Amino acid sequence: MTRSIASQKDQILTGDTTARAVVESSVAAAERLNDTLNAFLEIDRPGAIRRAEEIDQRLKTSDDTLALAGVPIAVKDNICVRGFQASCGSKILGDYHPPYDATVIERLVNAGAVIIGKTNCDEFAMGSSNENSAFGVVKNPWDTTRVPGGSSGGSAAAVAAGIVPVALGSETGGSVRQPASLSGVIGLKPTYGRNSRYGLVAFASSLDQVGIFGRNVPDVAAVLGVVAGRDRHDATTADVPVPDYRAGLDTDIKGMRLGFPQALFGEGLDADVRASVDAATDAYRELGAEIVDVELPHAKYSIAVYYIIATAEASSNLARYDGVRYGFRAEDAPELRQMYKKTRDEGFGPEVKRRIMLGTYVLSAGYYEAYYRKAQQVRALIREDLRQAFTACDAIVTPTSPTPAFLFGEKVNNPLEMYLSDIYTVTANLAGIPGLSVPCGLSSEGLPIGMQLLGPYWSEPTLLNLAHAYLKARPFTARPQVFA
């Protein structure tokens, strides 16, 4: 499973292999490695093979070339796929089976991709380590005593371990880029409004966006080209043309200006991470890019802003889980209000409860102005910082995560410290800009390190071009311990 989507498709089209064979081997790897990694909550062998056979049939009997013909894809368990569960890593949804496909799924399937399973994640995408899943932790394929990052840890691990070439995750504050960094793969969070959120279970609606994991840039570009674009089922998708994201990948980056926010390379940043990102910056210089200093004076407030806005929106979005219309309902609660409370008490895990309470608090009478409105004002200042910065550069370089993958249990008792794992990623969600994490080295302990590229609205082509140029110059060839 190390071929790129494009070369694999060529092999299917020329008859060297079949979609069935490709999908079967991916399913087999998912099954074989799941005891070790716990990356999948559901694997659909018969369905995946049946759908792959249909693709083979279609290719034989028509001139379709299907952009993603026979590509096995893993999908985070908070994105609706008809015929699969959507637990969101939560007991409160349990074995909920949505009766419809998310728009991104419909588009993948129409392009010939085959969904092989649903991946484990932090409950309702709340977490940075995957330790908040109600269905057990996901292990990092590089070191199974360590977290894969979160919240889309299962998707990151599935791609890192070579089970699937690409996977979908979701982002609210870094839940694709951070696990991509900790698991040694590429992770893209597109511009807000680039991808449809229809069928993505809502966490914080003004921040949520479907993201993409891959092991090479052309694969990520290919998937983005299929899923992106206006969707009438999601009023927040923007009417902005979808370019061919693969077309500009080999453009010379000579003369591009990369912003380097010196102030963010300070306290709390692991020395190995710092050294790797510095080396990556040097590599860009060698490729002819110009490194310019940028200031993001309000970036240090992003975690504080994030944990007000995200929890406020979550407390509202998660009010729908009440044991009435779908999912889990607690037993022995003979009165309605008691049923609500008991269902939510037994159905939600501690982190989700903590965030619902925080969100309820910051929105409650007397505190709204002090917290929520203030956070939205500082959010505006963060966006303005970035707008200013992008007048002087084409993209900004930072670490993705302050540290490589940490040990299980290391941060579970200190939520605030866990939240700081997202210090470099949340700004993109707050401002709505795209961000991408690309592997740029290994720590002294052999753990992957990610570099983050941030760009202005709709700059996905630039970010993909920069990432591809970097990986061509400095290929990331290391393999995790656990690999298909």
Next chain:
Amino acid sequence: MPITEADIEKIAQLAHLEITREELRVFAPQIADIITYVEQLNEVDTTNVEPMLGGLTPEGELTDSARDDIVEPSLGQKIALEEAPDAVAGHFRVPKVL
């Protein structure tokens, strides 16, 4: 403003959450820590700063999301009820409301 166990109990009520004594002992200091942390925003001067509502880009703001007000096919009652913990005679059934 320091947040107390009584505050947490009140919030839990508002959020329809049942919190045990033990959870309260764990959550209260953690939430207090987080609130103290977010209060660093008070040092930012936001006079005359328009709050950023929602996450839309300028292009997203300009996108017209309205459509003609015409009924379109939807899931239908049968499918919509299929995942309900307790559905009967075309309705969601809930415990008595008192």
